[in-house]
Amino acid sequence: GVATPGMPFWFRPEFVRGIDFQYPIEPVRRAIAKATDEGANAIVLTGHMGLKTRTGGDDFANNVMALTSEFPETAVFIAGHTHQAIPSRMTNGVLLTQADHFGIHAGRVDLVFDRNSKRLLHREAHCELMDNRFHFDHVVISRAKSQLAESEAALAQPIGELAETLRARSQPAHPSDVEKLIGASILESLRGSGVPVDGAMHGVFDEETDVAAGPKTVRDIWNIIPYENYLVTAELSSDEIKMIMEEVYASHEGRNLLGFEMKTEGRGGERRITSMTLANGRPLDRARKYSVAFNTFDSRSGGHRFMKLRALLERPEVNCTLHPLQTRDALIDYFRRHKLVDKIAGAPQLAVAA
Template sequence: MQKFNRRTLLRDSSLAGASLLLPQTAHGRREPRSVRTISIFHTTDLHGHIRPTQTYGGIANVGGLARCAAQIRKWRKSNPHSLLVDIGDVYQGTAVGWMTRGRLMIDLFNKLQYDAWVLGNHEFDWGPEVVLDAVSRSTMPVLTGNLKIEGKQAGTLDDPAHPLSRIAPHTVKTVGGFRIGLIGLTTPGLPYWLRPELLMGYEVTDPVATLRASLRYLREEAKVDAVVVCGHMGLREVDDFANPVRALLELEGGPDVYLAGHTHRDHPSQFENKTLYTQADYFGIHCGRVDLSFDLESRRIVEKRAQSILMDERIPEDPLVLEAASEDLKDADAYLSGEIGELKVELSGKRESPGMPSSLQALISSAAIHAARKEGIQADGVFHGTFGGGNLQPGKKTIGDAWEILPYDNRLLVLNLNREELVGVINESMEAGGDRALFGFEVKLAKAEAPKGETGKRRFVRGLRLLGESTPRSPDHRYSIVFNSYDAQSGGKKLMRLRALAQNPECRPRLLQPNSRQSLVDFFADHGSVTAEAIAPRRVSPEDEE
């Protein structure tokens, strides 16, 4: 994970604007002409963060919607000709977001008078009912054009009273006398992270085709003065399955501005094929601003400028946001402080050797096995990773600790795999990278030379044995293995073999009731005290539970 420090954040944010001025001819004296600047303020990937938080690099007391709101109010006073948009992943990621199922964040957007927002991939983490409620509560358009809803492209639902008819590919806002077209797109990676039941009724479509159609409509029929794309996708050196931004910006007659999200980067400003590209980080750590200056006579853009501002202690938290959120924030704090049990041993996210689970993975895996057992399933093993590792100290543990260990709301999925299939999954995972490991088994690895043109060595499984198994099982024997649902959907196209197995009826896929974090909470609550023995891999018979 990329590391940031405070100096880097400051250098790359408020001081790093960029602009494009149209060339001026110098043929004789011309009458002075006036310009008008339209400002577009933007947030992205808030993930339910209202109060200040910290960066992935450990810089504390930055970000949060409350600080962004204060900065936006200041900007609005300096230029009333403005728009405010969010680029997606609005509410998932904090306890207050989870407890209010997104209600609080959408209500705050309404109070702050956002003009539009985009559906990000994490909007679907809690299922279609939560998406429906969020869209229904929104007083502003929800812009996500590359989405089919109940089989129909966004914006084409027959019933205008249907709440999901608010999801539209584009909208036109008249600001300061100029018509600004806003286009919304989401990442096409949804099906590679989210289980089908979470996307029920929704299907992501090609963002390039959607953008081409919206550009044509806005320029030729709506006659807008500028086009701004709000895309829950971020620019990379090379486009990938989830972020085809370069393909979007290579379209002939592309947008004037692209406001980015999803990749959690502070990207103040750059030009790509005459499109001004900008991204405002994550968790509200930066707040973004674009200024479009128009010639009042020709109605053409004469300057495009973008910047992002670090939301640190210089920016006060907006009192109206804090007041509106106060009760929900208190409830969330009380929830997080609730004790779940005691840990008797220090746990580490560091693995002693490749292929061997860390002690922190042993805790996560033991909780998953416990959850399966409560639903009548005798799981043989768990294939899971950690989110950042680190150490977990002994002592009383709270729900907040469970959130720190497992910040995402992934479900648990049981698959029944034979030895060949299980070995294939492990090999695929080692090639993809990460810290996933198989708990409950002895895994012996070997090294192979890298293919021609590559350096280093690759590891692969040369031996696999269920712990406590005295005699080898037949090759056709199927082991019951617990995975998290994100990995089972491919982990972002990294585990395609596992994705295929999760869709194979012969593997008898079964979702458990709790998500991985709730299984950890239940594990502590049911055990009271969690010892080293409690998380040691072992074969447990039903009699042991009685």
């Protein structure tokens, strides 16, 4: 199996120290040669990589086309990462299959060999949707019973109450209610740890689902922030902040900068920032540096989306600092501290809660 070479564009160097995520062609060549020398009758290659969802080709993180073109003797390539259901597809003479993601489908590959010659006669693959036709395996569930109960108890912990429903969908320079809440929790948590910070860039993972008013549990926050991310801060000039946010707007990725107010003109890749102030309306000082927080995923380019941001944060003069605080924990702790949380009226400069 091969890992995606895209890892360094998601993870901070601190998280992958001592691990080299190589372009996979030569490592796979060596592995196939070793397996063949040891008498393998068929080569099945697995990889945390798939086909690009729109074009079906390769990119910085997915090298399926390159691998199947270079090694057409491979019988099967079991793909992943791109969250697609591809039951069976011939790609450069290799049988490709991918069973979607999160266990939504189960995949099966069948290889038929001649018993005498050991020659591969037939190969096929398919994916099965794991719907209500299938029940949990009682052996697995019984063995995991205590861990599942512990997880359920942790997720069910009450943490506070949301006073009114929060809108999830945002627009460039117009953060959603959910983004404002996440930003307020990040700023408050960092400041509470003695870290001076002026703003935080963040987005939401689900713009289609508003966050309903009412009592909240740890599970609700997992639904808002489903992935683990630590926080970094960097010291940036107003021109650098402007460059970062215009790159974000051009990417069409849903992120906003909390703690600042911005006005823009244009659309898509042509959107430009025309004015930028602090949340209290004070103009930015071009001679001053401002401390801005990012989650670790975005700080490493957000998967090749924010390459200018990545390059900027690698420069020593911005003092990019990793903090032992996760974004999800910041939001959970925010509810626990304030108990009743109101909608945040503007870009959060100070924490706002009832």
